[in-house]
Amino acid sequence: MGYLILACQCLLAGVFAVSAASKLPVPAFGRAGAFDDFAWSLRRLRLVPPQRAKAVAAVVVAAEAAAAVLLCLPSAAGPVAAAALLSVLSAGIAVxxxxxxxxxxxxxxxxxxxxxxxxxxxxxxxxxxxxxATAGRLAGPVHLGHPAGVTVALAGAALGLVLVLLFDDLTSLFARS
Structure with a gap:
């Protein structure tokens, strides 16, 4: 179970780290104007008053970055933060x-x-x-006894991250066929 928890936390940490970085002018991920584009999309969603879209965008990016950091810790705080943030973001999509x-x-x-x-x-x-990951962390200490298991868990998390990052392209590809 420990390897599954590790894989889930690493996957989520990667997702939130890339998501936060992609909205900022970070040379490796983001681009100039990415934050403004994100704030503009929040305005178009009509979930927040237009004059507060940039502030809400900043809160979302900060929450994503915080979740990514918390997911690197051996506690339930990161998975709980990730679940809460995913719930809020999903509610926005549903609306x-x-x-x-x-x-x-x-x-x-x-x-x-x-x-x-x-x-x-x-x-x-x-x-x-x-x-x-939350259930596993709350159940007790996580034991990672074998380096091969850690390697497989990290590889699985990396593969999952790539699939999440290519999600729009993959759904577009399969929607056409």
Whole structure:
């Protein structure tokens, strides 16, 4: 069970770290204007007053970064934070879909793919990882006794991260076929 918890926490830490970095002008991930684009997408979602969109965007980016850091700690705080953040973000997507808004997903920076039901499925899978890690952390100490198991867990988390980052492209590819 310890290796599954490690994989879930590493996957989530990577997702939130990349998500936060992609919204900022960080040379490796983000781009100039990425934060403004994210704030603009929040305005279009009509979930917050337009004049507060930048402040809410800053809170979201800070929460993503904080969750990524907390997920690196051997406690339930990170998975709980990730579950809470994923729940709030999923609720925003659900409200957007219920209204019929076709706002581009800015989850990982510049994407033109509009939010859709597939994004709720993605977040649901990530939420399942957060719940799994939370349950494992609350059950007691995590034991990682074998380096090969750690390697497989980290490789699984890395593969999961790549799939999440390519999610819009993969859903677009399979939607066409």
């Amino acid at each position: 957007s879909l219920a209204r019929g808004d076709r706002v581009p997903c800015r989850c990982f920076g510049a994407s033109e793919a509009p939010l859709g039901a597939a994004h709720l499925i993605r977040n649901g899978l990530l939420l399942a990882a957060a719940v799994t």
